Amino acid sequence: MPDLRSLEVFFWVAQLRSFRAAAERLNTTQPAVSQRIAALESELGVRLLERAGRAVAPAGAKGVLPTAQGRRLLDYAERMLRLRTEMIEAVGGPGAVGGVLRLGVAETIVHTWLARFVERAHALYPAVTLDIDVDVTHALRASLVNHSLDLAFLMGPVPDPDVANLALCRYPLAFAASPRLVLPPEPVSRSALLTLPIITYPRSTAPTIQLSAALRTTDGPAPRLFGSASLATIVRMTLDGIGVSVIPPAVVAREIEEGSLRIVRAELTPPEISFTASWSIGPGDALARRLAELAVTVATDAGHR
């Protein structure tokens, strides 16, 4: 009789179209996956996966593909796995929910309310282990779509059809500088801004692209943008008086309080950035959805709506 573990293995092989990838996803070895699939096929007396290259599959298809029977099984497997997670929470309560949830977080969130989120998540789901990866949004997005993350707090919705998004929080950006930095009179004009080094997110990211477009003129000089993937580094450079930074004030609330940074008023209003909690839809997504909802609460409580 097929058990849930076999169905879970089968599900991930079909989902990821690879035995190896499924093995990694499930923290096991590739032969173990092979064996389970073989056992399933033998128990059901049916071939479930068409292996490898173009032996049978049409040219475009990469990796293993489910057969017609495999697709049927996939549907059942998904339903049963979903039912199991639903059951565990319905009967045992949040405390019974276990396992590892891989969470990707954009650095901006780390500097605002991530700690509070982790704390509340642990209080609610004490048996869940959070594996946290901090990275830039585009890397998080890539990890999300290839299922190496279960949930991510990143910039903007992820358009992928099997990724769900929940609006999390929006941060106005503002110009910030060290009080030691000599600046033109405020509000700083656009042309004056063009003379200053502007320290902000990396060039290829959405807010920087918008900022650059707003600053750039046909005739004047190009803005001097210093991009950094590390928000901490941006803050460090700003504290050191290297230039004016464009960041969410919320990230440097403490520095402003201390007086080591100050908000610089300017003619130009920098763009806003908005974050979502995003997870890939699937039978195991119940926990991710719950934590996404929790994140919305935490972000709201923190005042970053």
Place this chain on the structure above:
Amino acid sequence: MPDLRSLEVFFWVAQLRSFRAAAERLNTTQPAVSQRIAALESELGVRLLERAGRAVAPAGAKGVLPTAQGRRLLDYAERMLRLRTEMIEAVGGPGAVGGVLRLGVAETIVHTWLARFVERAHALYPAVTLDIDVDVTHALRASLVNHSLDLAFLMGPVPDPDVANLALCRYPLAFAASPRLVLPPEPVSRSALLTLPIITYPRSTAPTIQLSAALRTTDGPAPRLFGSASLATIVRMTLDGIGVSVIPPAVVAREIEEGSLRIVRAELTPPEISFTASWSIGPGDALARRLAELAVTVATDAGHR
């Protein structure tokens, strides 16, 4: 993570309200059941079954009873088990359906079309083992309601709310006798019948009760009924000329063909008996239902509608 085996064990404990009975039902030992339930309760961090006597339960309640959480789990368990059996047949086809089905059969059926049924069932579900018990209807009914049979071919529908019934076949009863037996002129009158030993089903069964009522008069003698739980014995006694039997002619088709028995016309028409395929409703009932349907087909093909 709870697996399907644990849910199956839990289901049967809850259903049968006993660890021991569940152990028997699942062909395992009682400690194994204890352990699985304990593991389940520990995994979910919740008490699922209220053990034993009147410690907590009100006086009337016998055996173990599910707690509120247990009832919730029971619902999920039922859905998941049902989904599994549905999945196995949908993906693997009938050949993938395995296990043991305990079938109870009334003797009348044995003497007509049981062999054909077994043959066709085996052809359709080669991996299924049929455990067949032949017994009288009322014993079969009792076994059915306490779940020691999965399916039974017996007389009349079983009124229990969680037993499903499918009409199988109806047999007219007739008077049969050895040609050597000296009989009154035909059609035999009711009063003449009262003088003869009538060999038939046991006293407490439906057809005999009806027959007895039809024969009995307020003033005349009581009918001389020879009841036997064994149909083969009834036939044997009839062949030996002990009396007239009331049985379905279909059962003695061969003897009539050979001339060792003959149908006796009488003033009185004996009752009809009707059979149903009956099974207890539950998550594992898919196979029973299929076999019940097959039995209807076989009975119809055999001409006993």
Place this chain on the structure above:
DNA sequence: AGAGGTTACGGGCAGCGTAAGGATC
């Protein structure tokens, strides 16, 4: 005292990981 559930302990086997073997590009 007997029925029924729990605890304790030993053994068998499923399933995992390591390592070597094939197939396909």
Place this chain on the structure above:
DNA sequence: GATCCTTACGCTGCCCGTAACCTCT
């Protein structure tokens, strides 16, 4: 030859069965 799945094999750990124990009526 590189990549990916399969086969072979030894081992661990889970789960089952036996048996002794406990607790209620």
